[in-house]
Amino acid sequence: xxxxxxxxxxxGAWLRSLLIGxxxxxxxxxxxxxxxxxxVVASFPLVVVIFLIWAYRKIAARMQGRLGPxxxxxxxxxxxxxxxxxxxxxxxxxxxxRPEGVDPVPYNLAPILVVxxxxxxxxVIPFGPGRELIGADLSIGIFYILAFSSAAxxxxxxxxxxxxxxxxxxxxFRAVAQLIGYEIPQLLAILAVVMVAGSLSMQDIxxxxxVVFLVAMPVTALIFLLASFAEVNARPFELLxxxxxxxxxxxIEYSGMKFGMFYLAEFMNAVAVAAIFxxxxxxGWRGPWVDQAPILGTIWSxxxxxxxxxxxxxxxxxxxxxxxxQMLAFNxxxxxxxxxxxxxxxxxxxxxxxxxxxAGASAWTRAGILLVANLVVALATWGVLAAGERxxxxxxxxxxxxxxxxxxxxx
Amino acid sequence: xxxxxxxxxxxxxxxxxxxxxxxxxxxxxxxxxxxxxxxxGVAGLYVLLEAPFxxxxxxxxxxxxxxxxIIFAIMLTRGMMRQQxxxxxDQWWLxxxxxxxxxxxxxxxxxxxxxxxxxxxxxxDSLNWLGLALIDPEGFAxxxxxxxxxxxxxxxGAIAIVRER
Amino acid sequence: xxxxxIFVGFLLVVALALACVMIxxSWLLRPKHPSPLKSEIYECGLRPHGESWxxxxxxxxxxxxxxxxxxxxxxxxxxxxxxxxxxPFYAVLEGVLFVLLLGAALVYVWRKGALEWM
Numbered sequence: 001x002x003x004x005x006x007x008x009x010x011x012g013a014w015l016r017s018l019l020i021g022x023x024x025x026x027x028x029x030x031x032x033x034x035x036x037x038x039x040v041v042a043s044f045p046l047v048v049v050i051f052l053i054w055a056y057r058k059i060a061a062r063m064q065g066r067l068g069p070x071x072x073x074x075x076x077x078x079x080x081x082x083x084x085x086x087x088x089x090x091x092x093x094x095x096x097x098r099p100e101g102v103d104p105v106p107y108n109l110a111p112i113l114v115v116x117x118x119x120x121x122x123x124v125i126p127f128g129p130g131r132e133l134i135g136a137d138l139s140i141g142i143f144y145i146l147a148f149s150s151a152a153x154x155x156x157x158x159x160x161x162x163x164x165x166x167x168x169x170x171x172x173f174r175a176v177a178q179l180i181g182y183e184i185p186q187l188l189a190i191l192a193v194v195m196v197a198g199s200l201s202m203q204d205i206x207x208x209x210x211v212v213f214l215v216a217m218p219v220t221a222l223i224f225l226l227a228s229f230a231e232v233n234a235r236p237f238e239l240l241x242x243x244x245x246x247x248x249x250x251x252i253e254y255s256g257m258k259f260g261m262f263y264l265a266e267f268m269n270a271v272a273v274a275a276i277f278x279x280x281x282x283x284g285w286r287g288p289w290v291d292q293a294p295i296l297g298t299i300w301s302x303x304x305x306x307x308x309x310x311x312x313x314x315x316x317x318x319x320x321x322x323x324x325x326q327m328l329a330f331n332x333x334x335x336x337x338x339x340x341x342x343x344x345x346x347x348x349x350x351x352x353x354x355x356x357x358x359a360g361a362s363a364w365t366r367a368g369i370l371l372v373a374n375l376v377v378a379l380a381t382w383g384v385l386a387a388g389e390r391x392x393x394x395x396x397x398x399x400x401x402x403x404x405x406x407x408x409x410x411x
Numbered sequence: 412x413x414x415x416x417x418x419x420x421x422x423x424x425x426x427x428x429x430x431x432x433x434x435x436x437x438x439x440x441x442x443x444x445x446x447x448x449x450x451x452g453v454a455g456l457y458v459l460l461e462a463p464f465x466x467x468x469x470x471x472x473x474x475x476x477x478x479x480x481i482i483f484a485i486m487l488t489r490g491m492m493r494q495q496x497x498x499x500x501d502q503w504w505l506x507x508x509x510x511x512x513x514x515x516x517x518x519x520x521x522x523x524x525x526x527x528x529x530x531x532x533x534x535x536d537s538l539n540w541l542g543l544a545l546i547d548p549e550g551f552a553x554x555x556x557x558x559x560x561x562x563x564x565x566x567x568g569a570i571a572i573v574r575e576r
Numbered sequence: 577x578x579x580x581x582i583f584v585g586f587l588l589v590v591a592l593a594l595a596c597v598m599i600x601x602s603w604l605l606r607p608k609h610p611s612p613l614k615s616e617i618y619e620c621g622l623r624p625h626g627e628s629w630x631x632x633x634x635x636x637x638x639x640x641x642x643x644x645x646x647x648x649x650x651x652x653x654x655x656x657x658x659x660x661x662x663x664p665f666y667a668v669l670e671g672v673l674f675v676l677l678l679g680a681a682l683v684y685v686w687r688k689g690a691l692e693w694m
């Protein structure tokens with residue numbers, strides 16, 4: 001029972017002792033175990049996505065009143081679970097139709113880099129307390145994730161331009177315009193979290209959440225959620241791969257496994273966003289009884305990730321898409337100013353709490369005051385939007401009155 | 412050869428090789444991609460200097476924002492994307508000679524200096540110290556605020572230029 | 577500190593290897609029968625017309641510019657956000673001033689109409 005209660009750490013220690021027994025020195029054994037850990041962390045999103053694709057199609061189907069993957073035709077496992085494997089085999093063996101005039105280097109590099117960027121962010125996602133249950137507890141934790149997701153944006157330009165296709169090029173431009181736009185509110189929301197937690201390291205952020213930040217800063221969480229949905233091309237920001245509009249956008253000319261890798265990377269990004277949100281706002285691995293059995297930390301973090309993935313699926317299945325100008329206007333004219341205001345308010349209030357309670361405020365007090373501040377921001381935003389709407393209404397009424405007058409004068 | 416030396420060589424070669432690639436690439440778009448690889452190499456060097464925040468900032472700002480801006484600027488120029496530039500121009504021998512002379516002068520200068528030893532180890536919480544330095548009124552608080560004014564100026568200037576088109 | 581980056585290095589190599597293995601597997605397994613009809617560029621089923629380069633809207637460049645400014649602002653704000661809670665109150669005001677200046681820049685860009693999608 002004791003072995004089970006800290007399962008992953010114990011397995012690591014057992015592997016190390018095995019290697020040392022086989023004659024390796026301690027440094028080498030630690031390195032090998034780290035390398036094995038890297039392979040496990042890299043394959044985790046892959047395994048989750050394989051299951052997730054089936055789950056998404058099944059849940060989407062049931063929500064839309066149809067069956068989804070099933071075994072009524074060719075056998076595909078109970079409830080059609082082997083459907084994803086069938087899809088993977090199909091993609092692996094499809095011919096790579098390469099159109100004329102493509103630039104070979106960016107064309108081939110783009111799918112590789114897209115999967116690379118999706119896997120690399122998992123190094124800093126914590127799966128449990130302590131230094132063992134996280135890939136690398138970097139002091140720049142969340143900033144590392146931001147850096148790699150930002151650096152990966154250029155891959156879309158590579159894919160779009162090298163395809164030698166008008167639609168791909170336009171799709172790539174729009175993709176980059178959307179993604180860079182929504183990165184600003186995402187990182188402003190992350191800044192707010194960092195301000196309250198006092199550190200960039202992911203373990204420290206989880207450690208600072210005696211009260212989960214979703215309760216303490218709901219507006220920040222909402223901003224981050226919306227911005228992250230836009231970053232992973234989920235509805236309602238799914239413009240870039242609208243099959244009926246831009247014909248799959250920047251990956252038109254990709255077929256077979258290369259297209260499969262873009263598809264895979266999109267799902268892996270969604271899982272990564274679920275993991276990041278649950279770490280930043282839902283308390284990561286925190287939950288009851290984690291002190292006694294750290295393996296429960298892993299289970300709690302997976303449960304929270306699952307909840308966020310289900311939320312992503314729900315939003316993806318039910319909402320329609322926005323147009324590009326609606327989406328960009330929403331970002332630059334609403335989300336960014338809101339995120340800036342939220343940052344200032346959280347900054348001032350958080351510092352104010354430290355000032356008024358020099359002996360140290362309890363977590364609940366701090367969370368409560370931050371919650372009140374966030375609600376004030378939300379109410380103020382609602383007030384501004386309502387005032388704007390009233391002004392638009394007045395203008396419309398005045399315009400209509402002017403039209404009627406014109407008609408009367410004309411007649 | 413310790414691991415650090417090997418990694419330094421690796422990242423240095425990546426950065427230098429990519430820089431050469433920028434200059435000799437036939438197509439402008441390829442030159443931009445080589446430039447992004449050079450940024451990545453420099454980020455690796457920052458990690459070796461125990462400045463992970465700057466490595467991430469390098470990836471975040473240079474690869475993520477400036478790289479995209481450069482590629483957009485290339486695409487904005489009609490006809491740039493199609494042409495195949497020659498690798499070197501006619502005066503390559505003169506440029507090579509000047510570069511070698513410069514290399515000689517720099518190498519001689521570096522040789523003259525005593526070996527550099529860091530006076531202190533980089534602290535574990537270097538990011539905290541950076542923050543403190545940025546806020547301290549006797550530190551860099553004024554440059555911090557001036558930087559924001561500079562950014563505002565850059566934005567206003569850029570909008571003024573682009574809008575005239 | 578560098579020790580934790582060893583894992584990152586391993587993960588970078590493994591991630592790259594994973595992506596390359598997937599592509600390599602596909603390259604081994606797939607048929608290769610190129611034909612001129614298959615190599616045509618896709619344009620809704622019609623014959624491709626004209627060059628594949630489109631007039632690039634200047635609007636994209638403006639969005640990229642505004643993004644760059646806010647990006648650099650964020651890099652300055654991260655160290656501030658980490659330590660401001662342990663400093664005297666003026667530290668907050670310094671940061672808020674920084675943010676407000678950039679908010680003013682955003683308002684300027686908005687009023688100038690540079691944020692419209694044409």
